[in-house]
Amino acid sequence: MTRTRFLVPILVGLLTLTACDDPSNVGIELVEEGGGEPVVRVLTPSMIEEEPINDITGAVPRVLAGQVNDPMLGTITATGYLDFQRVDSVNASDITGVMLRLVRDYVYGDTLAALTLTVRELTEEWNALGARADTTLPLGASVTTFTFEPLDSLITVDLPETWVRDNDTTLVSFHFGEVFHGFALEATAAEAVVGFDFNQSFLRITTEQDTLDYPVSLTLSGVIRTGQPTIPEGRFLIQDGTGPTLSFNVDFDGLDDTPLNAAFVRFFADTLTIQETPPNFVRPLIETLQLVRITEEDAAFVMAEASLDDNGSYRFSDATLREVLQQTFFGQDLYDHFALRIPFTDNTISVMLLFDATSDETAPEVLLTLSPSS
Amino acid sequence: MIRRFFSTARRRQHLLSLGLLCGLTLAPAQVFAQGRDDGSLYSRFGLGELRAFASPQSQAMGGGGTALWSWNYVNFGNPASWGRQRLVRAVAGFRLDGVEITDASDNTKRLTAGSLNAIQFGVPLRDDQLGLGLAFEPYSRVSYRVQTQNQLITDPTAQDTTLYQIDFEGTGGLQQIRAGLGVRLADILTLGASVDVIFGIIEEARRTQFASVEFAETNLATSTRLFGVTGTLGALVTLSNVAGQNDNFSLGVSFTLPTSLNGDRALTLGESLSRDTLGAEIEGTIDLPLSARLGLAYELDNRWTFVADARYEPWSQFESDLSFPGYTPGDARLFRDRLRLSAGVEWLPAGVNLLDSYLKRVAYRLGFYYDQAYVSPVEGIDINTLALTGGLSMPAFTPGTRLDINFEVGTRGTTDQNLVHDLFYGMSATLNIGERWFIKRKLR
Numbered sequence: 136m137t138r139t140r141f142l143v144p145i146l147v148g149l150l151t152l153t154a155c156d157d158p159s160n161v162g163i164e165l166v167e168e169g170g171g172e173p174v175v176r177v178l179t180p181s182m183i184e185e186e187p188i189n190d191i192t193g194a195v196p197r198v199l200a201g202q203v204n205d206p207m208l209g210t211i212t213a214t215g216y217l218d219f220q221r222v223d224s225v226n227a228s229d230i231t232g233v234m235l236r237l238v239r240d241y242v243y244g245d246t247l248a249a250l251t252l253t254v255r256e257l258t259e260e261w262n263a264l265g266a267r268a269d270t271t272l273p274l275g276a277s278v279t280t281f282t283f284e285p286l287d288s289l290i291t292v293d294l295p296e297t298w299v300r301d302n303d304t305t306l307v308s309f310h311f312g313e314v315f316h317g318f319a320l321e322a323t324a325a326e327a328v329v330g331f332d333f334n335q336s337f338l339r340i341t342t343e344q345d346t347l348d349y350p351v352s353l354t355l356s357g358v359i360r361t362g363q364p365t366i367p368e369g370r371f372l373i374q375d376g377t378g379p380t381l382s383f384n385v386d387f388d389g390l391d392d393t394p395l396n397a398a399f400v401r402f403f404a405d406t407l408t409i410q411e412t413p414p415n416f417v418r419p420l421i422e423t424l425q426l427v428r429i430t431e432e433d434a435a436f437v438m439a440e441a442s443l444d445d446n447g448s449y450r451f452s453d454a455t456l457r458e459v460l461q462q463t464f465f466g467q468d469l470y471d472h473f474a475l476r477i478p479f480t481d482n483t484i485s486v487m488l489l490f491d492a493t494s495d496e497t498a499p500e501v502l503l504t505l506s507p508s509s
Numbered sequence: 510m511i512r513r514f515f516s517t518a519r520r521r522q523h524l525l526s527l528g529l530l531c532g533l534t535l536a537p538a539q540v541f542a543q544g545r546d547d548g549s550l551y552s553r554f555g556l557g558e559l560r561a562f563a564s565p566q567s568q569a570m571g572g573g574g575t576a577l578w579s580w581n582y583v584n585f586g587n588p589a590s591w592g593r594q595r596l597v598r599a600v601a602g603f604r605l606d607g608v609e610i611t612d613a614s615d616n617t618k619r620l621t622a623g624s625l626n627a628i629q630f631g632v633p634l635r636d637d638q639l640g641l642g643l644a645f646e647p648y649s650r651v652s653y654r655v656q657t658q659n660q661l662i663t664d665p666t667a668q669d670t671t672l673y674q675i676d677f678e679g680t681g682g683l684q685q686i687r688a689g690l691g692v693r694l695a696d697i698l699t700l701g702a703s704v705d706v707i708f709g710i711i712e713e714a715r716r717t718q719f720a721s722v723e724f725a726e727t728n729l730a731t732s733t734r735l736f737g738v739t740g741t742l743g744a745l746v747t748l749s750n751v752a753g754q755n756d757n758f759s760l761g762v763s764f765t766l767p768t769s770l771n772g773d774r775a776l777t778l779g780e781s782l783s784r785d786t787l788g789a790e791i792e793g794t795i796d797l798p799l800s801a802r803l804g805l806a807y808e809l810d811n812r813w814t815f816v817a818d819a820r821y822e823p824w825s826q827f828e829s830d831l832s833f834p835g836y837t838p839g840d841a842r843l844f845r846d847r848l849r850l851s852a853g854v855e856w857l858p859a860g861v862n863l864l865d866s867y868l869k870r871v872a873y874r875l876g877f878y879y880d881q882a883y884v885s886p887v888e889g890i891d892i893n894t895l896a897l898t899g900g901l902s903m904p905a906f907t908p909g910t911r912l913d914i915n916f917e918v919g920t921r922g923t924t925d926q927n928l929v930h931d932l933f934y935g936m937s938a939t940l941n942i943g944e945r946w947f948i949k950r951k952l953r
Binding site for chain 1: 550551553610611612616617618653655656657658659661662663664665666667673675677715717719723724725726727729776778785787788886927928929
């Protein structure tokens with residue numbers, strides 16, 4: 136009977152034996168007619184159009200000011216708006232000086248010609264969140280003008296004593312935020328547009344004993360273009376701030392219900408032409424682009440980002456892009472068209488020329504790796 | 510009656526054993542684990558590799574047993590044999606299969622897998638006159654996996670290539686639940702009938718993976734769900750003292766009726782809970798042909814048993830609205846009639862002497878079978894199986910309980926025409942518990 140007691144554990148043990156496998160490709164000919172080899176399809180985007188756009192320039196870490204006359208792209212004028220936040224307090228009578236301290240981190244245009252900007256008061260409360268490049272704010276009286284070289288990295292502007300005396304109580308008031316609405320930086324004489332770093336710029340209040348730095352609390356850049364760009368044939372212009380950008384679509388006919396392993400979208404950039412500039416003229420290039428899907432309600436959703444690579448192209452690749460296209464193949468209606476955008480946090484007026492579909496070698500392309508069912 | 514039924518420790522032990530076996534083996538979705546996808550490539554074709562399990566006794570003797578009946582076994586090869594039962598029987602077994610697959614270039618791969626054989630119950634409603642049979646057993650099995658690797662130029666402009674791998678996998682198969690009665694009408698004649706519910710899912714999947722993380726894996730699967738009902742009729746004629754004293758000669762016939770299975774098929778993409786269904790589900794009917802079995806059994810002196818069987822199924826008449834590997838609707842060129850021939854012998858040295866030594870109470874079995882498959886991947890090439898079977902049946906627990914250990918080894922197929930040759934082997938263990946239940950007490 137002893138031996139029979141082990142029967143159940145033995146039987147259970149046999150049951151738990153798992154499969155040992157070494158699949159390999161032996162016998163592959165018996166299943167190959169079932170299809171399945173992945174294939175790559177290269178599609179060319181259709182209906183590529185320049186899309187005018189006013190970028191979001193409010194509440195971003197850089198404010199633009201100045202004016203540039205670009206021989207290829209026209210005249211671009213930028214007015215910067217800044218507001219500040221009070222920190223701590225001193226006695227108004229103790230204030231000896233007020234300085235606007237600006238750190239430059241961007242330049243577009245003639246790097247040798249001096250820039251003159253006018254500091255003007257802003258008279259009304261304003262909101263930067265979501266504000267776009269075509270926004271203008273009512274300007275008050277001029278406070279001062281200052282001149283600097285476009286490549287200067289630190290610009291300090293001492294505000295006039297008369298202005299300091301007239302505003303000393305406001306500067307130290309607990310109601311500073313409600314009474315004081317900031318400054319506008321308006322181009323008076325300029326051959327360049329510069330950008331000032333939000334995080335390193337501030338309003339400095341000086342007393343005999345102390346120094347208070349009021350950080351920037353709001354920013355907005357009003358940017359407008361006058362005159363039409365002159366673009367070589369076979370290219371599209373995209374520019375941050377004023378636009379344009381690109382919109383396009385892709386014909387996915389015949390791909391219904393097809394499994395998608397990967398999707399890449401590539402636009403080739405004409406980095407040579409765009410960098411043909413007059414001497415000492417800087418025309419910054421767009422470093423990063425976003426590929427977005429635009430719904431019928433005009434909502435934009437980012438699918439992928441791409442930086443300019445060593446081959447001079449922007450190559451978009453992301454799981455979100457793949458999933459959107461896969462669901463499209465399944466019949467979902469997730470977009471009206473696609474578009475290229477510049478991340479609004481950059482806040483520049485940088486540019487790029489992209490090749491259109493007329494050239495075989497540099498035409499935009501959508502590469503799909505598919506595993507068809509048969 | 511119930512309290513009496515549970516009264517003995519032995520009975521509790523039997524029930525515990527059976528319960529443990531059934532509980533583990535009836536784990537959801539793995540009842541017939543069927544080794545998932547580690548079996549013969551020939552199981553890809555048609556409805557899979559056809560399987561049957563009459564009893565552990567007949568399995569060791571070539572797998573036939575249409576005319577075989579025994580007080581020690583419930584034989585599901587012929588429902589007529591259920592009329593000749595004396596003990597309540599419960600049977601559960603599982604098997605371990607291995608296959609070595611070789612192609613024309615002598616490349617070889619080895620696969621092994623475990624699976625459940627069957628769960629069977631037999632209940633004598635009236636001693637040696639009327640009996641019930643109930644079983645959950647395999648009908649077919651799809652179990653294969655092949656892998657291929659290659660390079661793909663994923664960016665023609667940059668001439669970038671990426672390594673990819675495709676796993677072709679087939680899993681599932683059909684099972685059947687059978688229930689029926691056997692009745693002994695006369696000394697020599699027993700008839701039986703069962704209702705057989707055939708159901709299951711056959712899934713073919715293709716998993717494509719890439720070496721680069723920029724490429725998502727896709728798992729495309731075709732799942733075909735089938736369901737249908739058929740019936741089996743059987744007759745068993747047993748003559749005693751035919752060639753000499755103390756012998757029995759039996760002739761058994763059994764027919765499983767042609768039937769139609771309802772099927773629906775879906776193409777899905779993705780993994781388990783997050784699958785997307787592609788396109789609309791397709792429905793259709795699959796017509797299964799008749800299955801006819803003829804068997805002979807000769808028992809001598811309660812020690813020797815000889816069996817021979819033939820099974821015939823006209824699969825050339827197979828029709829289906831759904832396509833399967835090897836079949837497109839209206840084109841059954843790759844299907845042929847199935848013929849299975851088997852024979853076997855059992856030697857039980859002790860005969861009916863329950864007091865003999867243990868080794869003499871062990872039954873020793875040997876058999877063989879030849880099976881011409883019902884489907885071939887290539888027109889004009891038959892896929893034939895030739896196998897040797899054998900086993901030991903060891904008494905355990907009580908006189909009515911036995912543990913059967915069986916083995917099987919054989920070959921299948923050919924390497925001609927890009928086909929493969931299988932060398933398969935298997936071992937199974939079946940616990941066969943028999944007890945007298947529902948004893949009516951007599952008042953003195």
